[in-house]
Amino acid sequence: MKNTQKLFKVFLDTSVLLSGLNSPFGASAFILALFKLKKLIIVISPEVILEAEKVIETKFPLLKIPFLDFLSSGPMITKKLTAKEIKPAYRIINSEDAPILAGAIKGKVDFLITLDKKFLKTIKPFEKKIGFKVFTPKEFLEVFRRNL
């Protein structure tokens, strides 16, 4: 990617973040590696952080250090969402995934990346309305590579 080119702003769903921390060689991990190489900007929300913390605490303690390391590497973190900001997302998705979608909207990102197929399928038809593309990590990497 040319240095003068605008970096993609990518919102990571908790599924992609934890998957990337869990396996160093998958597509999700590759996205995290691109972030460390400063090839893209990763955006997360306090809701993603809280969710990840709870999941790690409950069942996956070995991900704690990689998670802290990721946080210390400077991802962009949106401000906490208000109910007023979650409501429009809830009108689109009508499920507990609304705060994640609202976080991506608030972060003004270019892409939302998720491994949750149901979540992806539900918001895909609304890409134009929400102003960003929704992809799996693998799909995103294809787009990224084409833009190199």
Added chain:
Amino acid sequence: MTNNISSILKRVKEELKVDLLFRLSKKELKIYPLEDILKEIKKTRKKLWNEKYSKTI
């Protein structure tokens, strides 16, 4: 000229790094099964929604 070559080399080096990562991304080495992580995220998300948002949205 030298600057030009050095900037080309720098660019090639960066692209090689990215290419190497693409190759490595095809291998598998996981700490936990991905399905377990996804299942736990769904459970936690639902719980947080019920505790924090469902009443106000």
